[in-house]
Amino acid sequence: MPMHSFGKEHAMNAAIEHKSAGSALEGLRSLAGARDRFDLSAADLLPRQIEAANELLQDRVGRIRLLRNRAEASGITSIREPEDIVPLLFAHTAYKSYPEAWLTERKWDRLGKWLETVSSHPITGVDVGDVRDIDDWIDRLQAAGHFVSCSSGTTGKSAMMNGSAADMEWSRGDSVGSFSWGSGVNPAQDRKIFGLAPVASVPRNLVIRDALVKAYGLPGLTPFIYPVPPITIGQITGMVALRKSMADGTAKPADIAAYEANSARRQQALDDAVGVCAEALVQARSDKLFLSGMWASLYKVAEAVRARGFGGKDFHEDNSIYIGGGLKGAVLPPNYRQFVFETFNLSPSRVFQMYGMQEINTGMPRCAAGRYHVAPWLMCLMLDQSGEKLIPAVGEVEGRAAFFDLSLEGRWGGVISGDKITVNYGKCECGNRSPSIRDDITRYADLAGGDKITCAGTIDAYVRGVT
Amino acid sequence: MNSVARVDTVTVDAGDTAIRVNHFVRGKLVSGASVRHRSRDLGADFTTPAIDLDALVTPRSEVPPLLDVKLTEIVDFLVETGQRLTLERNPYLQESLERVAATNPLPRRVVENLYSGARHYLTREVLMSSIESNFSNPACLDGWVSRTDMFGLHGAIRAFPPRMIHMLAGNSPAGCMSSIAQGALVKAINLFKMPSSDPFTCVAVLRTMADIDPDHPVVRSMSAVYWRGGDESIERTLYRPQYFDRIVAWGGGDAIKNVIRYLGPGLQLISFDPKTSISMIGPEAFGSDATIAEVAECAAADVAVFNQEACLASRFIFVEGERGAIEKFCAQLQSRLGVDRETASAKAPGLPQETRDEIDVLKMMDDEYRVWGKFDGAGMVILSEQPVEFHPTGKTVNVVRVVSLDDAIRYVNVATQTIGIYPPERKALLRDRIASAGGQRVVRLGSAARHVMGSPHDAMYPLQRFIHWMADEDA
Numbered sequence: 001m002p003m004h005s006f007g008k009e010h011a012m013n014a015a016i017e018h019k020s021a022g023s024a025l026e027g028l029r030s031l032a033g034a035r036d037r038f039d040l041s042a043a044d045l046l047p048r049q050i051e052a053a054n055e056l057l058q059d060r061v062g063r064i065r066l067l068r069n070r071a072e073a074s075g076i077t078s079i080r081e082p083e084d085i086v087p088l089l090f091a092h093t094a095y096k097s098y099p100e101a102w103l104t105e106r107k108w109d110r111l112g113k114w115l116e117t118v119s120s121h122p123i124t125g126v127d128v129g130d131v132r133d134i135d136d137w138i139d140r141l142q143a144a145g146h147f148v149s150c151s152s153g154t155t156g157k158s159a160m161m162n163g164s165a166a167d168m169e170w171s172r173g174d175s176v177g178s179f180s181w182g183s184g185v186n187p188a189q190d191r192k193i194f195g196l197a198p199v200a201s202v203p204r205n206l207v208i209r210d211a212l213v214k215a216y217g218l219p220g221l222t223p224f225i226y227p228v229p230p231i232t233i234g235q236i237t238g239m240v241a242l243r244k245s246m247a248d249g250t251a252k253p254a255d256i257a258a259y260e261a262n263s264a265r266r267q268q269a270l271d272d273a274v275g276v277c278a279e280a281l282v283q284a285r286s287d288k289l290f291l292s293g294m295w296a297s298l299y300k301v302a303e304a305v306r307a308r309g310f311g312g313k314d315f316h317e318d319n320s321i322y323i324g325g326g327l328k329g330a331v332l333p334p335n336y337r338q339f340v341f342e343t344f345n346l347s348p349s350r351v352f353q354m355y356g357m358q359e360i361n362t363g364m365p366r367c368a369a370g371r372y373h374v375a376p377w378l379m380c381l382m383l384d385q386s387g388e389k390l391i392p393a394v395g396e397v398e399g400r401a402a403f404f405d406l407s408l409e410g411r412w413g414g415v416i417s418g419d420k421i422t423v424n425y426g427k428c429e430c431g432n433r434s435p436s437i438r439d440d441i442t443r444y445a446d447l448a449g450g451d452k453i454t455c456a457g458t459i460d461a462y463v464r465g466v467t
Numbered sequence: 468m469n470s471v472a473r474v475d476t477v478t479v480d481a482g483d484t485a486i487r488v489n490h491f492v493r494g495k496l497v498s499g500a501s502v503r504h505r506s507r508d509l510g511a512d513f514t515t516p517a518i519d520l521d522a523l524v525t526p527r528s529e530v531p532p533l534l535d536v537k538l539t540e541i542v543d544f545l546v547e548t549g550q551r552l553t554l555e556r557n558p559y560l561q562e563s564l565e566r567v568a569a570t571n572p573l574p575r576r577v578v579e580n581l582y583s584g585a586r587h588y589l590t591r592e593v594l595m596s597s598i599e600s601n602f603s604n605p606a607c608l609d610g611w612v613s614r615t616d617m618f619g620l621h622g623a624i625r626a627f628p629p630r631m632i633h634m635l636a637g638n639s640p641a642g643c644m645s646s647i648a649q650g651a652l653v654k655a656i657n658l659f660k661m662p663s664s665d666p667f668t669c670v671a672v673l674r675t676m677a678d679i680d681p682d683h684p685v686v687r688s689m690s691a692v693y694w695r696g697g698d699e700s701i702e703r704t705l706y707r708p709q710y711f712d713r714i715v716a717w718g719g720g721d722a723i724k725n726v727i728r729y730l731g732p733g734l735q736l737i738s739f740d741p742k743t744s745i746s747m748i749g750p751e752a753f754g755s756d757a758t759i760a761e762v763a764e765c766a767a768a769d770v771a772v773f774n775q776e777a778c779l780a781s782r783f784i785f786v787e788g789e790r791g792a793i794e795k796f797c798a799q800l801q802s803r804l805g806v807d808r809e810t811a812s813a814k815a816p817g818l819p820q821e822t823r824d825e826i827d828v829l830k831m832m833d834d835e836y837r838v839w840g841k842f843d844g845a846g847m848v849i850l851s852e853q854p855v856e857f858h859p860t861g862k863t864v865n866v867v868r869v870v871s872l873d874d875a876i877r878y879v880n881v882a883t884q885t886i887g888i889y890p891p892e893r894k895a896l897l898r899d900r901i902a903s904a905g906g907q908r909v910v911r912l913g914s915a916a917r918h919v920m921g922s923p924h925d926a927m928y929p930l931q932r933f934i935h936w937m938a939d940e941d942a
Contacts, residue, residue: 066827069827114832117832457882
């Protein structure tokens with residue numbers, strides 16, 4: 001992606017020019033290359049965003065059945081103000097609304113039909129006659145231009161979200177652009193790349209990894225990839241299927257024992273990987289590195305590096321790091337951040353963190369003031385806890401996060417998340433005027449509390465293990 | 468030991484609009500607004516007195532107050548209590564009803580009906596049938612009963628009163644009345660942990676008892692308080708075998724997970740586990756339009772009970788028959804779900820968004836699924852060939868077509884409580900296999916909420932499990 005240095009006026013003018021030349025949507029998308037794209041205020045952008053949202057509605061309403069259903073139910077035929085978007089937002093659960101039995105019983109034609117109800121493009125030309133398993137089905141969809149990403153949640157159902165080739169291309173540009181903006185590191189193909197966490201092997205993740213490797217990695221050098229077998233959708237859904245058969249009472253003790261043995265092997269591989277990573281990092285300590293990982297695994301690797309007698313000044317002073325996700329339930333000592341940064345000689349300005357979710361295709365990079373910024377083609381709509389009412393976009397607002405990613409092509413970009421966030425629609429301490437999200441994101445599901453007791457319930461309460 | 472109160476006690480403004488919750492501790496009303504809470508279901512604010520933990524525990528050096536009180540006297544007292552639990556004449560219940568409306572999702576009128584229905588549990592016939600079905604010799608509740616074994620050795624047994632914590636369920640405000648009766652019948656020392664969706668009714672009933680005789684041993688055996696479920700400062704301290712023998716819990720969820728941590732030698736859980744109920748309908752139901760209408764009404768009554776908040780409310784109906792006739796039945800069923808009933812309102816609370824999404828999608832897959840009704844609370848019916856995966860609530864029912872009712876048995880599991888069957892003659896053919904699959908109760912379709920007195924609950928006779936069975940042996 002070209003990284004032109006536009007002034008703010010340039011960026012706004014560019015958006016307006018594109019509008020007169022083409023659509024509001026194209027105008028907003030063209031801001032992706034503007035260096036100061038995060039300095040545009042929500043209020044200034046709103047008229048164009050609303051226009052772009054309406055363009056998308058008109059284009060998609062006849063193509064995405066769930067959207068048509070929502071539009072009919074709410075009587076909304078065009079988007080004129082933010083309130084009009086709310087009834088058209090999909091709950092994050094819409095992408096897991098398929099019956100799980102279709103997965104476990106391998107009913108690929110029905111799953112395809114379901115996927116079509118939440119996709120922009122018809123799913124045609126996919127021969128499902130001899131599909132072996134879910135991974136195979138997803139590969140065939142990809143060959144037909146449908147890039148299905150699944151949430152890698154380890155419990156319950158996987159969400160399945162369709163993306164187009166254009167979305168994958170957008171993801172490439174957005175991930176490099178976000179990283180550059182958030183870490184201040186220009187893509188100069190001058191680093192050794194280290195992936196230090198297991199990654200779910202879904203198209204979007206692979207595309208992002210590839211884009212970062214090409215932009216930042218030394219040409220011709222194979223990146224270091226966390227040495228465990230990748231987590232596939234098949235493995236995730238296999239667990240879901242076992243859970244279901246346990247609930248049905250059809251799982252045999254041997255099935256459960258086999259699963260547990262497999263989990264133990266995987267845990268062993270994860271544990272062994274830590275030492276392998278540490279060795280490789282020690283070897284490469286004088287090179288300029290691009291690290292990526294999640295806190296839990298980064299911390300373990302850092303410990304192993306320290307145990308080998310290395311850390312701090314042994315590593316290159318210009319190292320950078322991409323940290324994905326939060327703690328994900330890991331329990332680490334209070335100084336874990338400092339410990340990781342010091343081990344690899346990372347200065348805070350070279351650390352990249354972002355807020356994002358599989359449901360949208362645009363990341364929100366963290367600024368110097370520690371807040372996550374919203375790009376011009378991404379609308380951050382704040383709702384009340386129930387997700388029904390829009391909260392006015394003025395000042396600092398707390399509530400349920402909803403987003404409309406205007407860049408999404410292969411599906412509808414409007415989603416209600418399960419996240420509770422605080423967003424500031426005013427100017428951020430870092431100097432940028434785009435909406436910024438405070439670093440205290442929690443999930444509403446985690447807040448529900450432990451007070452519930454009722455005699456009505458399901459067999460799920462009787463299934464132990466398999467998480 | 469000092470008297471320990473909650474550490475997070477807050478000052479509450481005089482002009483506070485939060486609802487006042489009273490406690491009842493070993494026969495005495497405790498008032499005060501020291502701790503502020505928010506109810507789980509409706510988010511209503513309420514305040515409670517600080518909890519004096521010492522007062523909630525009767526030292527083991529004291530024998531239970533009811534030990535030497537005859538069962539007949541206890542029954543007399545409960546019956547008199549029952550007679551006073553009429554809403555029109557009982558100011559405590561009236562006040563409780565007003566407050567429950569702010570914390571409980573059930574409609575006020577349904578709560579009224581539940582109150583008046585539960586009163587009928589407190590009659591001599593019902594109480595005695597409960598005793599007689601739980602104990603082969605009820606005399607062991609009143610004293611030491613001698614017996615001689617096959618070798619001629621003598622001994623005596625006594626159904627000794629336990630020390631119990633009752634974790635009351637939030638979804639049935641009248642449930643506390645039977646818990647109070649059960650606790651009294653086994654002469655237990657009782658601590659009722661009230662739910663946030665109804666921290667009122669239990670105290671209202673106990674105050675009614677105290678008005679009859681404030682020093683009655685039944686009254687002195689009862690405490691009812693609220694704390695937030697999972698509050699470690701209370702549960703870690705109280706849930707110990709030195710203080711209590713049994714924890715009785717109605718339901719599941721996080722509240723049970725919290726309790727399980729504290730179980731161990733000497734402290735047992737008696738759990739009425741979370742349950743789902745279903746119906747099974749044979750082809751006989753579809754013989755004529757009149758029969759279809761009649762069976763649809765029976766099915767609707769079992770689905771709608773307590774607006775489907777209760778464990779005995781049916782959520783899946785397995786049917787054997789022609790698709791056309793079944794569709795007619797579904798349409799009838801949907802219209803009967805919207806009826807205003809004694810224990811169900813015409814409109815139930817709405818469905819969670821997640822469930823709406825799934826139903827929307829099923830509607831789009833129209834060759835396989837058919838949906839009757841809208842998201843308006845008046846009831847929805849989803850016809851399918853396989854059960855849906857979500858938990859139907861808010862008067863939503865999934866009608867699943869099966870080749871024969873024998874095939875429906877595979878959908879019965881250890882979480883299946885009540886199975887309503889039509890025609891009733893089929894019960895005898897199905898009940899053994901249903902029991903083997905884990906089911907607990909077969910009934911005639913339409914009578915899920917009616918009970919034959921003295922029947923087991925959730926596959927057990929709970930009262931005998933409450934007891935501390937004490938032996939005196941001359942071997």
